[in-house]
Amino acid sequence: MKTTTTVLLALALGLPPVLAACSSEESQAVHKFGYTGDIGPEHWGDLNSDWILAKTGQQQSPIDLVGAADADVPDLAISYQEAPLEIVNNGHAIQVNYPSGSHASLGGSEYELQQFHFHTPSEHRIDGRHAAMELHLVHKNAAGELAVVAVMIQAGAEHPLLSKLVSQIPAEAGPAMAKDDVRINASEFLPADLTSFRYAGSLTTPPCSEGVGWIVLRSPIEASQAQVDGFKAAISGNNRPLQELHGREILVGK
Numbered sequence: 001m002k003t004t005t006t007v008l009l010a011l012a013l014g015l016p017p018v019l020a021a022c023s024s025e026e027s028q029a030v031h032k033f034g035y036t037g038d039i040g041p042e043h044w045g046d047l048n049s050d051w052i053l054a055k056t057g058q059q060q061s062p063i064d065l066v067g068a069a070d071a072d073v074p075d076l077a078i079s080y081q082e083a084p085l086e087i088v089n090n091g092h093a094i095q096v097n098y099p100s101g102s103h104a105s106l107g108g109s110e111y112e113l114q115q116f117h118f119h120t121p122s123e124h125r126i127d128g129r130h131a132a133m134e135l136h137l138v139h140k141n142a143a144g145e146l147a148v149v150a151v152m153i154q155a156g157a158e159h160p161l162l163s164k165l166v167s168q169i170p171a172e173a174g175p176a177m178a179k180d181d182v183r184i185n186a187s188e189f190l191p192a193d194l195t196s197f198r199y200a201g202s203l204t205t206p207p208c209s210e211g212v213g214w215i216v217l218r219s220p221i222e223a224s225q226a227q228v229d230g231f232k233a234a235i236s237g238n239n240r241p242l243q244e245l246h247g248r249e250i251l252v253g254k
């Protein structure tokens with residue numbers, strides 16, 4: 001069953017079918033990890049037996065997106081609804097939880113938006129270049145498989161949606177905060193051109209589960225330096241180092 005669904009995911013992403021390890025995301029919040037020192041990324045695979053893929057996995061993320069092959073990839077269609085803001089500083093990222101009803105469709109297969117969060121600076125690189133920030137829009141399908149749409153954010157013009165978020169960032173880690181008077185729509189983060197890199201990868205935080213379909217948009221969006229600094233003031237340096245490609249194919253198309 002797992003093999004079947006993994007193959008379907010691979011097909012939906014326009015990737016050759018591969019067997020991936022079982023994914024069990026979101027269950028390890030009690031274990032502490034970080035980005036420096038003895039809980040830093042080079043130690044994640046030793047901190048918890050359930051995080052072993054962090055050091056043994058062959059399909060880990062992030063990667064440097066170089067040498068992508070032009071391909072006729074399955075269509076990406078995004079339909080996000082407006083939602084009340086629920087924001088959390090979980091100690092390793094600023095995250096916004098999204099209510100049900102917003103979707104990404106990949107080749108006709110539906111994935112529901114669960115949450116989005118930010119890494120400062122970017123985790124992926126495009127042709128060797130970091131961006132100031134990287135947005136991860138995390139989606140899950142009915143089989144529990146994950147697809148992440150990543151958007152690079154470079155310093156430039158102020159972004160209207162980020163303005164709403166920056167003023168609400170909890171300075172300290174803690175529980176999610178509902179801000180019902182602040183309405184947001186994650187579709188404001190999408191560039192006009194949805195040309196994207198597609199590859200099979202993993203969560204970039206423990207347990208680093210594989211079988212994650214990555215869709216990294218090639219066109220960046222912009223945020224002002226003050227907005228970038230607003231995120232940095234709460235959490236910075238939450239970018240896992242680049243991982244080995246191990247022969248994976250990177251496709252690009254739209």
Ligand SMILES: [Zn+2]
Pocket residue numbers: 117118119136204
């Ligand atoms: Zn992320």
